[in-house]
Amino acid sequence: MGAYLSLAVFVLVAVAIALVTMGLAIILRKRGRPEGEKYQNYECGEVPQGTPWIRFHAGYYLVALIFILFDVEALFLFPWALTLKHLGILAFVEMTVFVVILLLGWLYAYKKGAIEWV
């Protein structure tokens, strides 16, 4: 059996486990419809104030943007790491240049305070 086929079956079994467990709870759960206060959002016992669609810190977006930058870098590093021994010092220098360019972006974000919270 191919390695990837086994992997696919494994994924299906994992999904099945999740579905069966949650399905079991639906069959066995306590009957009766929840009503009244049970249908309210939990806000430490108070009646919920306003909408849950609150405004949140824009910093979350900034970090997500820097994340994409570095995630692509990490992804690029993996094939490089696999073949570095064959490619030799030239590949190392090339990767250093690449990482330094990315670090300039990181430095810019740092100086602009994108990583700084508050």
Add this chain to the structure above:
Amino acid sequence: MNHPLLGFLTAAGIVFFGVLGAAAYLVLAERKLAGYFQERYGPNRVGPFGLLQPLADLIKLVFKEEVVFPQSNRWLYLLAPGIIAVMALLPLAVIPFAPHFAVTDINVALLYVLAAASLGTYGVLLGGWASNNKYSLIGGLRTANQMISYEIAMALALVGVVLMAGSLSLKDIVAAQQHLWYLIPQFLGFVVFLVSMFAETNRAPFDLPEAEAELVAGYHTEYSSMKFAMFFVGEYIHMVVAAALMTALYLGGWYGPWKPGFHWFALKMALVLYLMIWVRWTYPRFRFDQLMRFGWKVLIPLALVNLGITGLVLLR
């Protein structure tokens, strides 16, 4: 009896039941140890030494009333705990627990593990968003930010291991550590991986997603019964997986002073898990700005430095 399908099913069955059982008893172990750390007994009523407590908890959770809020986004709300549980289980497929025992051995195993870890973020984010609750939303956003930030540090630390082993397959990586565990030559990477592991599993001191004092329970505030259990068990499976990864990548996997085998793997995993519990009941929680600063300004540069040193030493 030697049919490959049969072998695969046996291996998958052992791994699934083993890990689900381990996760259930990890919950008990954590409660017991927390009790001892705080000079109390911990659960000791159900069965001898409280050993049947996980079973009692399971029965209780299965029979609980299901509350799906009319104001929540129904399908996403139901999907989120499923994503968490499935994504926690997926990495188990490639972890070599013993010299000839792994569900499957693919040559991009490490990338697969990282992919599963990234997809787990969706469960938390969707759960937080679909609950239609302020605390859940903030908890979900924080988690997403924390997990993606520390994921980079983790991936960069892993590149060091890949450089040394020259393979992405966990089996090859363990085999390459027969004489020297990567803990020693990759010590910087090990430290970065250890810290990001705590953040990735949302454990203290990085348990901001569910910071009780400020966010009620974070992204799973509005979840009840089995759906809550999925989040909860998912967290403990994450711990088991993280401990297994650490064992395979840095602690020499199944190798030990004597006969190599599963017993070494299990022992090392247990020690890592004990460390995780120990840290949780010892250190206070980070603040969110401290968390971000530490991840981006300390861990990521440190991981890059480790990478540079490793590359230079290998090419010398």
